Amino acid sequence: MTTARIVLLPGDGIGPEIVSVGQSVLEVVAQRFDHEFSFETGIIGGCAIDQSGTPLPEETLAACCSSDAILLGAVGGPKWDDPSAATRPEQGLLTLRKELGLFANLRPISAHPQLVDASPLKREIIEGVDILFVRELTGGIYFGESGRRESSGGEAAFSEMVYQQDEIERVVRLAAEAARGRSGKLTSVDKANVLEVSRLWRQVAERVVREEYADLEYDVVLVDAMAMHLISRPTDFDVVVTGNMFGDILTDEGSMLPGSLGLLPSASLGESGPGLYEPIHGSAPDIAGQGIANPLATVLAAAMLLRHSLGLETEAVAVEAAVAGVLDAGHRTADIAAGGPAIGTAEMGQLVLDALAG
Ligand code: NAD
Numbered sequence: 013m014t015t016a017r018i019v020l021l022p023g024d025g026i027g028p029e030i031v032s033v034g035q036s037v038l039e040v041v042a043q044r045f046d047h048e049f050s051f052e053t054g055i056i057g058g059c060a061i062d063q064s065g066t067p068l069p070e071e072t073l074a075a076c077c078s079s080d081a082i083l084l085g086a087v088g089g090p091k092w093d094d095p096s097a098a099t100r101p102e103q104g105l106l107t108l109r110k111e112l113g114l115f116a117n118l119r120p121i122s123a124h125p126q127l128v129d130a131s132p133l134k135r136e137i138i139e140g141v142d143i144l145f146v147r148e149l150t151g152g153i154y155f156g157e158s159g160r161r162e163s164s165g166g167e168a169a170f171s172e173m174v175y176q177q178d179e180i181e182r183v184v185r186l187a188a189e190a191a192r193g194r195s196g197k198l199t200s201v202d203k204a205n206v207l208e209v210s211r212l213w214r215q216v217a218e219r220v221v222r223e224e225y226a227d228l229e230y231d232v233v234l235v236d237a238m239a240m241h242l243i244s245r246p247t248d249f250d251v252v253v254t255g256n257m258f259g260d261i262l263t264d265e266g267s268m269l270p271g272s273l274g275l276l277p278s279a280s281l282g283e284s285g286p287g288l289y290e291p292i293h294g295s296a297p298d299i300a301g302q303g304i305a306n307p308l309a310t311v312l313a314a315a316m317l318l319r320h321s322l323g324l325e326t327e328a329v330a331v332e333a334a335v336a337g338v339l340d341a342g343h344r345t346a347d348i349a350a351g352g353p354a355i356g357t358a359e360m361g362q363l364v365l366d367a368l369a370g
Contacts, residue, residue, distance in 0.1 A: 121246075146254075148179065149259075276312075279313070
C-alpha cells in the first residue's frame, strides 16, 4: 500500500473543473488498488493574486514542499493580463518550479489512434507516434545573463546561454532512465555545429550515456534538423532530451502532432521531492465555467503523477487504458468532436471513472 500527500492547485479558468476530475481519478485509483491518498488544495495564479495579493502564497508553497506530488490545472486569464501589472499569475508557476528545483520537463506526445485524423499531418506520418520529450527547465539561455549595451551599430542586446556540466548530466540521466523504461532509444538534440555550449552538451551527454547507459540506442540530432524530422518522420523517435530553449520550441511543435491540446499532459521533476503535473494547455478562459472543457490531459497528468512521483506504474497504465477505452468507445468533448456530438467535462470524467473502476 502506498500512502501519499497530494496537493491540488486548480488555478484559474477551467483549472478547477479539470482538476476536480483529476482528483476523482486518483481517488478511484486509491480505492481500486488499496492505496491511501490525502489531498490538500492550494491557491496559485490569478485567483491567488485576488485573494492574497501574490500569485504563490507562502501557505501554498509550504504545502507543495511537504507533499509527495502536485496536480495543477492552469493559471492566467484576461483579468490579470496587463503587462504593466506588478505581479502576474505565471510568476506563481515560475517561482514554484524554482523553489522545488524542477529541472526537467517531461512531455509525452502520442497520437491516439482514434484521433489521428484530427492531426494537421497525414495519417501515415502521425500513426504510431509516441515520443517523450525531456526538456531542461532551469538553465540555458532563459536564465543566463542578459542586457543591453552601446555598440558601433547603435544599441545592442545580449542573452547568454550557459550550461554547467552537472546540469547536463542530471537531465541526461533522467532522460536515459526514462528511455530504459520505454523502448531503449535516446536522442539528444543540440546545435553543436555552431554553439560552444552545445559542444559541451554533446560531450557530456555522450560520456554519460557511454559510461552509464551503454545498453541504450543513442543518437544526436541538430535542432534545425530535428524541427524537420519531427513533422516528416516523428515515429523514428522515442525519448528526446534537449536544452531549455530548443525544448521550448520543439515541444510546442510536437504538441501540434496529435491535433488536440486537450489530451497532452506534462510533468516537471527535480532530483528529489515532489513533482509537478499539469496539462500543457492554458486556462482556456473562453470556455471557463461552461462545463465543456476536456479533462483528459489532466487525467493523463494524474497518470504521470502515479508513475513518476509514486512509482505506481500499473496504476498509471490503468488510467491511460481507461482514457484510451473511453476514446475507443467514441466519446468526445467538443474540442475533439470535429463538429460531431460532444459530451461535457463531468460526463467525460465519469466515463473514465467507470472504465477505471472496471
Ligand atoms: P489555452 O490553452 O488556454 O487555450 C487555447 C484554445 O484551446 C482555447 O480556444 C481554449 O478554449 C482551448 N482549450 C485549451 N484547453 C482546453 C481543454 N482542456 N478543453 C477544451 N478546449 C481547450 O491558451 P491561451 O488562450 O493562449 O491562454 C489562456 C490563458 O492561459 C492565458 O492567460 C495564458 O497565459 C494561460 N496559460 C497558462 C498555462 C499554464 O498554466 N501552464 C499555459 C499556457 C497558457
